[in-house]
Amino acid sequence: MPKAGFKSITVSEVVYNKFHDVYKKNRQELAMKGINSFAGYIKNRIAEVAIQNGELYCMLCEEKDCFHIGFVFSLPDVYEVLNARGIKHQR
Ligand SMILES: [Zn+2]
Numbered sequence: 001m002p003k004a005g006f007k008s009i010t011v012s013e014v015v016y017n018k019f020h021d022v023y024k025k026n027r028q029e030l031a032m033k034g035i036n037s038f039a040g041y042i043k044n045r046i047a048e049v050a051i052q053n054g055e056l057y058c059m060l061c062e063e064k065d066c067f068h069i070g071f072v073f074s075l076p077d078v079y080e081v082l083n084a085r086g087i088k089h090q091r
Pocket residue numbers: 047058059060061062063066067068069
């Protein structure tokens with residue numbers, strides 16, 4: 001159970017490992033921005049990606065092609081669903 005005032009989230013191992021890798025690689029840069037923990041990093045990375053006019057749109061960046069969109073397309077399950085709906089990655 002998380003400490004009082006904290007919430008826990010569950011992500012798949014693939015997702016966890018992917019973010020953890022990025023976090024480890026950027027640790028020094030993130031520390032300069034005041035992000036000193038993996039949990040802090042993850043909280044800053046939660047973005048809402050919606051489908052608008054048949055394209056993915058990131059609500060956090062207000063962009064159609066950002067890290068989050070790329071990440072969504074990197075998840076095989078999600079990619080399959082998007083592909084079936086005719087939604088393609090812009091890049
Ligand atoms: Zn984004």
